Amino acid sequence: MDTPPTAIDTLKPAFERLRAAQRQHIATYDERRDALDRLGQAVRRYRDELVLACSADFGRRAPLETLGADVLVTLDEIGHARKHLRRWMRPTRRPVNLTFRPARGELRYQPLGVVGIVAPWNYPFQLAIIPLVNALAAGNRAMIKPSEFTPQVSALIAKMLGEVFTADQVVVMQGGAELAAAFTQLPFDHLLFTGSTAVGRHVMAAAAPNLTPVTLELGGKSPALIAPDYPIEQAADRIAFGKCFNAGQTCVAPDYVLVPRDKRDAFVDALMASFARRYPTLADNPDYTAIVNSRQATRLRDWLEEARARGTVIRQHLPAGETLPTGIEIVPPTVLIDPPDDCQVMRQEIFGPLLPVKSYDTHEEALAFILARDKPLAFYPFDRDGARVARSLDRISAGTACVNDVIIQFGQDELPIGGVGASGMGHYHGHAGFLTFSKAMPVMYQARLNGMKLFDAPYSDFARRAIAWLTR
Structure with a gap:
């Protein structure tokens, strides 16, 4: 047989x-x-x-x-x-x-x-x-x-x-x-x-x-870090773009956002406004991409429900009166506010339109939060202080970085793409x-006239003196 x-x-x-x-x-x-x-x-x-x-x-x-x-x-x-x-x-x-x-x-x-x-x-x-x-x-x-x-x-x-x-x-x-x-x-x-x-x-x-x-x-969990004095609306609009493009199914999509505690709610409001402006409808909107299959969509919904059960405040963009279609997997843009660090959405790469937003009190605390985790594929600092940007880039090791925007570095011909560590x-x-x-x-071309014979055995007094001088 x-x-x-x-x-x-x-x-x-x-x-x-x-x-x-x-x-x-x-x-x-x-x-x-x-x-x-x-x-x-x-x-x-x-x-x-x-x-x-x-x-x-x-x-x-x-x-x-x-x-x-x-x-x-x-x-x-x-x-x-x-x-x-x-x-x-x-x-x-x-x-x-x-x-x-x-x-x-x-x-x-x-x-x-x-x-x-x-x-x-x-x-x-x-x-x-x-x-x-x-x-x-x-x-x-x-x-x-x-x-x-x-x-x-x-x-x-x-x-x-x-x-x-x-x-x-x-x-x-x-x-x-x-x-x-x-x-x-x-x-x-x-x-x-x-x-x-x-x-x-x-x-x-x-x-x-x-x-x-x-x-x-x-992949990994690529962070966006908003500096204390960076305009919240601008940061929210660019991050919303990167998170919604291809419904977040992008290896360099922002995976979570670190925002100053006193600006967290304003940032979330700005995100929701940006989602609404981009996608006034979801059910039949050809500009909003579906999740590739039911396995991936179920994973995202399970992670969302886990965070909700742990007391996380959830804000989801779902236009009033709309019912999501059957037969395709639509997961709306969703913000998770300060989820616990041991939730799946904070431990695993999300690869979908769920966006955790985490509060911080000092910029150093935010950097420490990133450094305590695996090296990400991308790092997104939003900051107009050049010296602070340089310090952040010196501290955070990532596969790529983009300052004051997200994901656009991937399409640059002369900016290599590649990860580091777990990414x-x-x-x-x-x-x-x-x-x-x-x-x-490497190729070395020996010249027709060269002095290598001077260093052949049996070694001459000249060779011994020359080596002694060269290694003095």
Whole structure:
């Protein structure tokens, strides 16, 4: 009786095909540029289909959010790589030690080989394609595992990339958790995973037996810290934007807010006003995105009810007279006022439109609150005192930071994205992504005329005197 193939058995042939092709040929500058051109054209060609696929997977997703966060940001990344690729590929000179001159040194940027990309469901297109752009720019071949929780987008990615690339350049593997686990066990030359911290630990463990280097783009509880003299309405409006974009299903969304105790209620009022201005209706509003599935929505509602049962004051934006629709998961923008620190909403990454607001008495107390927790993926200080901003940035270690705004740092081509500690490791985007997927190989060129023979055995009196002088 034949043994049914395992998940890893279905992956190995595709992986071996990619690896064999990489060993036979390294993409030239012109080939990499052409690949990026064809990819950019395909993204534009599939733009409208992507909007529909995202909305189908989420139940309802704001078209502008798909166009802005999945399409525009991806096209910007492609354009940036095309513009700078020749300079990135060029070897860079490095000085050599004085005692070894006139030799010279340089760094040559070689592709690593075959790159694995595991993409999440929250921005299912962008977070699959931008790492691919970086990998292709660096001359690699790639295998992508898109999320099974957004099957329409995953199928579209497979179709689009199948039209653009051959099976020995880029491969998309669709499947569930079993396939994902097998995927991370392949001996990639680099593996990039975007997702939760808990799953990131499993990914790193799976990669370890092959010594596969990993970039982990995780999450955590990203704080916003409002300084005592910062305008409350401005801070509330920007934080409401970041918390409501994609219904809070963003790894760098503000996860909780620290606000001066005497301004807490005014801040909450300003948040509620901002929610109401943005979304005068929720039930049938195409600008407000649904939660991706019932599992995630149930988790959010359970956490909200836990906080309510613990005595937390809850304020929720639900327009009067509206009944939320059935068949899609709408969770309204919700503020939780001073929830206990051991509630789930203060212990876990929320990944939804729930926003805890915590009071503080002194700025130092607020910094200590952040420092007592895992290092976040993002830190958002709202402060017009430049010296205090600098002190805050010196104290708080985070994957990224944005001063007086939220989430917009993610779309910057030359600001690397990456976590620290529990929020991840490594970087990508722009030049940082090119470097992540390259081996910077040091090369030293010995000059025709050099003095190395003077230091060969048998050692002369000159060599002994020279070493004694150099190490004096």
